[in-house]
Amino acid sequence: MSGTLKIAILGTGVIGAAWATGFLTAGHTVTAFDPAEGAEERLRAQVASFGGEAGTGTTSALDNLIFAPSLAEAVADADFVQENGPERLEVKQSMLAEIDAAAPESAIIASSTSGFAPSQLNAQATKAPGRIVVGHPFNPAHLVPLVEVVPSAATSAAVVDRALAIYEAIGKKPILVRAELPGHVANRLQAAMWQEAYSLVERGVVTVADIDTAIAYGPGLRWAILGPLAQQSLSGGAGGMRHVLDHLGPPQEVWMHDLKQVHLGEDLKEKLVSGVDEELDGRDLTVLAQQRDDMLLELIALKRKYGELP
Numbered sequence: 001m002s003g004t005l006k007i008a009i010l011g012t013g014v015i016g017a018a019w020a021t022g023f024l025t026a027g028h029t030v031t032a033f034d035p036a037e038g039a040e041e042r043l044r045a046q047v048a049s050f051g052g053e054a055g056t057g058t059t060s061a062l063d064n065l066i067f068a069p070s071l072a073e074a075v076a077d078a079d080f081v082q083e084n085g086p087e088r089l090e091v092k093q094s095m096l097a098e099i100d101a102a103a104p105e106s107a108i109i110a111s112s113t114s115g116f117a118p119s120q121l122n123a124q125a126t127k128a129p130g131r132i133v134v135g136h137p138f139n140p141a142h143l144v145p146l147v148e149v150v151p152s153a154a155t156s157a158a159v160v161d162r163a164l165a166i167y168e169a170i171g172k173k174p175i176l177v178r179a180e181l182p183g184h185v186a187n188r189l190q191a192a193m194w195q196e197a198y199s200l201v202e203r204g205v206v207t208v209a210d211i212d213t214a215i216a217y218g219p220g221l222r223w224a225i226l227g228p229l230a231q232q233s234l235s236g237g238a239g240g241m242r243h244v245l246d247h248l249g250p251p252q253e254v255w256m257h258d259l260k261q262v263h264l265g266e267d268l269k270e271k272l273v274s275g276v277d278e279e280l281d282g283r284d285l286t287v288l289a290q291q292r293d294d295m296l297l298e299l300i301a302l303k304r305k306y307g308e309l310p
């Protein structure tokens with residue numbers, strides 16, 4: 001997709017600032033709004049810092065950032081709106097109704113919501129509720145390429161295609177989620193893993209640190225390169241996925257049927273909290289998060305080098 005778009009960013013906390021960075025560094029103009037005291041100064045500082053970290057540079061792009069005095073003014077002539085307000089349904093519904101009323105009918109309205117469905121979000125919108133979709137990023141959202149696009153039943157194929165194209169053009173890796181499910185897709189996949197990890201800890205099979213070693217030094221290393229399914233097909237040699245499923249499918253089904261449901265009661269929570277404390281052994285969480293981001297950047301650069309990312 002070519003051409004400069006007018007992007008509106010509503011809510012400029014962690015996620016809004018990451019989106020502003022992505023759209024600005026791709027050459028679009030961004031009009032932002034957030035009612036919090038000092039929000040504009042924080043946003044400008046955060047965009048400069050995110051741009052520096054991602055290596056995209058934002059010094060001149062910051063000239064294309066406008067801070068609007070109200071939500072309605074921020075979206076008045078927008079081509080694309082990204083909503084990043086607090087994760088509370090009543091707040092989202094009223095924000096999206098206000099955006100829908102004030103934005104041009106041709107604008108697409110995407111919400112960063114981690115859990116709500118577009119048909120919940122658009123409940124109070126009356127002008128063109130079909131153009132309200134979910135566009136869910138992943139933290140740290142200025143670095144991680146995945147965006148989950150979830151339309152409602154009222155959304156046209158043209159709106160979906162355009163939202164996917166706009167995200168792709170700023171260097172994201174969008175996927176289309178074809179049903180409205182709690183947690184969309186990637187968080188459901190994480191939840192499946194967390195469920196079994198919590199269960200194994202609860203049953204005393206391994207420690208919290210062992211779980212993290214089992215993934216971060218095992219399959220997790222491969223999953224960052226290829227997803228779990230394409231990766232699985234490589235285990236089948238020349239026979240690929242067909243051979244893997246014929247050969248290892250039956251035992252795998254036995255493991256799947258043995259997986260346990262968990263209840264996050266106080267005892268289990270205590271085990272998980274003390275297990276992580278023991279594993280991290282007083283390491284500074286800020287330093288650890290910075291190291292995670294630094295390594296993530298190198299991994300992303302590696303994916304670019306091998307042509308797996310634009």
Ligand SMILES: NC(=O)c1ccc[n+]([C@@H]2O[C@H](COP(=O)([O-])OP(=O)(O)OC[C@H]3O[C@@H](n4cnc5c(N)ncnc54)[C@H](O)[C@@H]3O)[C@@H](O)[C@H]2O)c1
Binds near residue numbers: 086112114137
């Ligand atoms: N933090 C994450 O890991 C993460 C990841 C993916 C998606 N999300 C989603 O992104 C959204 C934002 O999350 P966040 O972590 O940036 O939260 P945050 O608390 O950092 O930011 C929310 C911002 O919204 C502002 N706000 C409140 N009312 C507003 C209004 N009427 N209009 C405009 N702005 C308003 C607040 O002042 C605040 O700055 C949530 O829906 C969340 O579920 C978060």
